[in-house]
Amino acid sequence: MIMNETLKTLETRRSCRNFKPDMVEDEKIQAVMRAGTYAATGMGKQSPIIIAVMNKKIRDTFSNENAHFAGVNSDPFYGAPVILIVLADKSIPTYLYDGSLVMGNLMNSATSLGLGNIWIHRAKEEFESDFGKKILSDLDIAGDYEGIGHCAIGYPTSVSDIVADRKENYIYYVK
Numbered sequence: 001m002i003m004n005e006t007l008k009t010l011e012t013r014r015s016c017r018n019f020k021p022d023m024v025e026d027e028k029i030q031a032v033m034r035a036g037t038y039a040a041t042g043m044g045k046q047s048p049i050i051i052a053v054m055n056k057k058i059r060d061t062f063s064n065e066n067a068h069f070a071g072v073n074s075d076p077f078y079g080a081p082v083i084l085i086v087l088a089d090k091s092i093p094t095y096l097y098d099g100s101l102v103m104g105n106l107m108n109s110a111t112s113l114g115l116g117n118i119w120i121h122r123a124k125e126e127f128e129s130d131f132g133k134k135i136l137s138d139l140d141i142a143g144d145y146e147g148i149g150h151c152a153i154g155y156p157t158s159v160s161d162i163v164a165d166r167k168e169n170y171i172y173y174v175k
């Protein structure tokens, strides 16, 4: 079986649900964000944007909002100190695919740097609410953006290496 560092990263990435509170170094956050910006996008239109939330107070506000939409009382970000939020411009037909691919780059590049990471949902609901709209206007972000996902990152307390068997009939070949 062919294996290299990239393939190993892609195969060993696992969702982290237990983060240390320690802040991630700026250089690592920047490297992960940069990897996100190099995702392929339909017709090269670069429809997504990425917002890095590192401020504890604002991060906690996102946690409360997200918990509200999830209907839970716990922190949906599992204690992660950094939340990278991907949104994408709805006026571009491929925005959902573009944003999802950015999310993949964020998770895989974070894994490659030894950072725990996980996709946390409900960004769409967040940015349809007044809370999210205010965040965007405070950042002077204009346009019709939809929340695609949050990539929570930080140092893992533990990451399960339990991986579900890949389902049968995942892959087909036409030779």
Ligand SMILES: Cc1cc2nc3c(=O)[nH]c(=O)nc-3n(C[C@H](O)[C@H](O)[C@H](O)COP(=O)(O)O)c2cc1C
Pocket (backbone or CB within 6 Å): 013, 014, 015, 017, 118, 119, 120, 121, 122
């Ligand atoms: C679109 C999407 C949304 C997800 N939302 C959440 C979430 O809100 N909370 C959570 O704990 N995990 C979430 N996950 C993580 C999945 O549960 C996880 O990827 C899946 O169980 C497979 O585990 P693995 O990532 O370790 O391979 C999400 C994953 C994706 C792709």
